[in-house]
Amino acid sequence: MTPWDDDTIVIGGASDDEDISFTGKLERDPGEQYKPVKLPPQKEPEPEPEKIEDTSITDEIEAVIEIGGVSEDQPAPSLQPAEEEEIPTSEYEADSDEAIEESSDDNIEEPAEDTEKAEQSEVEEKPEDKAPEKEKEPTDKPDDKKDIKETDKSEKKEPEPAAMTKREEIAAPISLKDAAEAESGMDFEKNLLVSASPHLHYGETTKIIMQDVIIALIPAAVISVVYFGLRALLLIALCVGTSVLSEFICRKVMKRRQTIGDYSAVVTGLLLAFSLPPMLNPVYAVIGSAIAIVVVKQMFGGIGMNFANPAVTARIVLFLSFAADMCAFSRPFYWMNSGIESIDAVSGATPLAESSMPTSLLELFVGYHAGCLGETCAIALILGGCFLLLRRIITWEIPVCFIGTVFVLSWIFGQDPLYAILSGGVMLGAIFMATDYTTSPITKKGQVIFGIGCGLFTVFIRYFGSYNEGVCYSIMVMNCFTALIDKYTKPTRFGVVKSDKKEAAAK
């Protein structure tokens, strides 16, 4: 969760570009900070002009701000407003480009009010013509508007070197009254918002998370279309469409806030489509999607409230209802020969159901075998999983524990462990279905237990049960355990040591 991991700063003060040569000697009277309390502030340690750097936030930081959900509005300095032309160039020769840039900023930001305000300030300043220029602006950034109006006076001051001007201006005593009249920056209509802290946000919303999951599922979707043809595309479109539509109708009927905008229904539809065989009757896909959204998700209260993964549960429902159709797998590229062969002729068993091992590991890896739409190609799924890990959408705990447990257990049971993890729905289940936030534990410890549990149930169902495939069942069983796992993996509060725990237990 740390996209700004910009820890490039050398720890220990070994920065190369800074010329800090602090002798450790007391050069300054320690009480000096208080002297400026007594105006005039000439006694304040004079800031060196070189040190007054451009305080505007650099591009790099600005980029970070945008990630952080707070965008800074800094117009490009090249945008020179028309007003700038009025300024005699000689006046600004002494000043650095920086000053001009900044002054241009000021003008851009309030283009409509600018002339009006300038006029206003002119009128207001007339009675105070006697006041010396330096009394008005103490800052290193002279108010350009005023300079335009008071060319006579400023000409007397400006020809001096920039450094000198700056220093004098800082040291000059000012009165806030004058500054207030000169400033137009305080005239904004105040409409202040009061809210609870924090006032920064990471910037990642549910919608962005779901978008990332969709992006991660795209490789597998593309591969499925390549292998299984337009039929795959039809199923994916039907599942996604039905999911979104049923979510829309559900929220409307329940008179709740519309949630189709967070794309979670799209993810459910995609995941369900991925676990369907390519030749499935499209009506079944529609039924499955409707069950996933209406029964499993919305009836429990919508996103975040369902106890079981909608896609997994819908698949189980379809599997139990239409067992024969759900087991009719097709070999990839059947559609190239579809003109000659009938559908029945190309349907083949999933590698898990075959007694011998006709599919090689490489074929499994690239997905060139019969199976469900999105489950076949391990590499596409792993690619998507890596993307999710990099974007920190998922953590490694669940997928690694899930796959690892299946690997180790299959090996113990005398099977080819690689074959076990690459076939069936292990990859899809472990990376995309078991990691569903809502239905998995919230603590890291709980996620490890959850992953191991999923792996155990998968292998047990595969080797001791009557089904060839156990991934969806294992995930659903573990979903039911999630609340329990959460209860027993409550993190120990900061500062609680073992003795405290024992005391609490004794009570």
Add this chain to the structure above:
Amino acid sequence: MKQANPISKAEGELIFPTRPFKGYGGVILPHLKGTENCESQMLPTPKKVVISMQQHVGAPCNPTVKAGDKVFVGQPIGEPASYVSAPIHSSVSGTVKAITEILLTSGQRAKAVEIETDGEQTLWSGIKPPRVNNMEQLCEAVKASGLVGLGGAGFPAHVKLNIPKDKKVDTLVINGAECEPYLTADYREMVEHPEDVLEGIYLLKALLKVERVIIGVESNKPKAIKILSDMAYNEERDPYNHVRVLPLKAQYPQGAEKTLVHACTGRRIGKGKLPADVGCIVMNITSVAFIHRYITTGIPLVSKRLTVDGSAVTEPKNVIAPIGTPISDIIRFCGGYKAEPRKLLMGGPMMGITMYDEDTPILKQNNGIIVFAAESVDESPATECIRCGRCVAACPMHLQPLTIENKVVKRDVEGLERFSVMSCMECGCCAFVCPAKRKLVQYMRMGKTILRKAGEKK
């Protein structure tokens, strides 16, 4: 960093960590410290100041002046009503206009002294440096100086320094983390007045008789780390190099007391415990520097360095302002607004409090004024919790904010106790990472209130 004399045996088992102890939770924030190179500037004396009689944790002060009185800089105008309180001094010279009542950010009302300034800033005649030879005298002096925890909490410093006899303190932890984005007030203190910081540390070290002083500074301030570690290596004042700088991971909330003590010493402060319970005492870097300045000059806490920044401020700056200055005067000094302000924060963006009124006076413990323009304020509504568990991973106190939120909604007092909502320090990490943008900190506060009310009923 220079390595000095080997640690003497007198130190016993005390070790100086070379890297911070690894913590749990927390988030990495954008630093956004745009003002770190802005030299502190003195605010010209405002026309009037409103000095609140409640500027600290504890009982409010009673005003000792009345309308029409002439006051000078450093003159006490508020008398502490109880032990956990700190006197309040006039930050300007001028005439007391009225004793008014202001609405504090907490919603309470407090008395306030409104002073019309004369612009002279004459020092009060009663100012003289205190004599400090032992801990009691130091506590007295600190109490008289009106110092409160300058890190933001505003806990009276003399209460913190008055360690109970039965507790042995062996470590002084100096908080220079300044983990909030935007804020650079403490950083400027370290860079501009490192000698004050070090002198203050030597004073406290000698009086507290501690053998280990760890200055925790976040690694995003390499300049401050270099200056302080170079100065801390001082053979005359500190022959055994017992004062050392520890670069901390630039992570929020590194500056929180419990997190900081853990990162610096590896000790964990339990629920409801104080740093003294684990043998530590924590002082903010600006507080330490102030103590030294007070001992030398006798001028109490009358001004504060503030970072003025945010997307609506024309010229972000570090400003030293008299306490009680209205925010609007400070913003005017910083060139006013460049966009319509939408959120006005007192403090950093993570824990700062929104102000509804520009004329709110600043308090002793304020260290920043952040103004956000409308386009950088996110006002999108919260969506449903998706149980992603990010708040759990981010919580530095190892709590489960999402579960606590459920308990708050259900008004489940027993559940709130079980999930120890009282341990929450409202750092805001949970709400910061929440993809549903839920107002988790608000729920935590509600949970605390529910628990307190339930406790009162019993």
